[in-house]
Amino acid sequence: MPYKTDSDLPEKVKDHLPKHGQHIYREAFNNAYEQYQDPTKRRDSKEEPEKVVHKVAWAAVKNKYEKGEGGQWYEK
Template sequence: MRGHLPIHAQEIYLAAFNNAWTGYAYHSEAEHEETAHRVAWAAVKRRYRKAGAVWMER
């Protein structure tokens, strides 16, 4: 992820992941991590789109 996403997108991902990790703590361990990753990617995709191999801000 680090080499492909712009710095701002990485910051969005990290903030969303950490927030989801805290917010979905009641899920089972496997669901907990998967949910946090899904929430984080959704947050990135709301602000960025992938054009070929490059992530561009919307």
């Protein structure tokens, strides 16, 4: 299910990403959520859509941020 606000994100995201990273995650997640509901648009049509969209969202975050010690993310 898409996230309406950054405060709706999972704790795993909110606890480790800075605000801007959370926004990137939410936007990427919501866009991918719409796109990958159709199994023909996923590489592996058997993979759960929720899992796919989380992967897409983390990939978007990794374009701007990198994970540091303690699991916190920092802008590149």
